[in-house]
Amino acid sequence: MKGTIVMAVREMVQQQFGKEVWAKSLVAAGIDKEPAIAPSTMIDDKVVIDVIKGFCRTTGKTMQQFADLFGEYWVTQYAQRMYKTFFMGARNAREFLLKMDAVHVAVTRAFPGSTPPRFEYEWKDANTLVMTYHSSRGMMEIFMGLIKGVGKHYGENLQVRRIASNKVEIVFARAA
Numbered sequence: 001m002k003g004t005i006v007m008a009v010r011e012m013v014q015q016q017f018g019k020e021v022w023a024k025s026l027v028a029a030g031i032d033k034e035p036a037i038a039p040s041t042m043i044d045d046k047v048v049i050d051v052i053k054g055f056c057r058t059t060g061k062t063m064q065q066f067a068d069l070f071g072e073y074w075v076t077q078y079a080q081r082m083y084k085t086f087f088m089g090a091r092n093a094r095e096f097l098l099k100m101d102a103v104h105v106a107v108t109r110a111f112p113g114s115t116p117p118r119f120e121y122e123w124k125d126a127n128t129l130v131m132t133y134h135s136s137r138g139m140m141e142i143f144m145g146l147i148k149g150v151g152k153h154y155g156e157n158l159q160v161r162r163i164a165s166n167k168v169e170i171v172f173a174r175a176a
């Protein structure tokens with residue numbers, strides 16, 4: 001997975017929990033020397049997951065608690081600085097979420113061998129969207145945390161509920 005994800009995890013952990021907690025998370029993941037990474041560095045998925053688990057073990061947080069913190073940080077802080085252009089033209093949470101499948105294809109296109117998550121969309125009614133998540137990584141908690149983060153960014157009270165192993169139902173408070 002792209003280094004940009006790990007850079008955002010590191011920033012969030014260091015800012016909200018301190019450098020010590022980040023260092024302990026790496027140790028818990030069996031990493032004794034932190035390598036230098038750039039947004040485009042390819043990092044083994046297992047290493048990324050081990051570091052996140054290391055953070056959970058260090059802080060006593062669950063994977064979903066981590067994912068909610070990360071999702072909010074990614075959307076409201078990190079992506080505002082790194083990927084601002086993707087927010088232009090999306091006036092609300094629904095417009096932004098509907099762009100996410102194409103955005104993931106676009107941001108990984110330049111990197112042969114990338115396997116971005118893919119999303120399918122299905123409207124149950126005018127305000128209820130079902131998003132199906134396709135990825136061999138199985139990061140459902142993070143998928144949900146990021147959707148909640150989109151709601152926070154747009155100041156919308158979204159109801160986000162897992163309805164199947166790879167499906168999330170999102171109820172928008174506002175009509176389109």
Ligand code: HEM
Nearest residue numbers: 001002079083086107115116117135137139142143146147
């Ligand atoms: C501007 C906003 C966003 C950008 C630029 C972005 C970009 C990326 C990138 C570059 C990766 C790594 C992919 C790889 O290495 O193959 C990634 C992973 C991921 N993104 Fe996003 N993302 C954004 C928002 C979102 C949102 C809102 C969601 C949820 C609806 C989401 C769901 C995920 C998930 C679940 C992963 C983990 C990898 C996986 O499951 O396979 N992202 N994203």
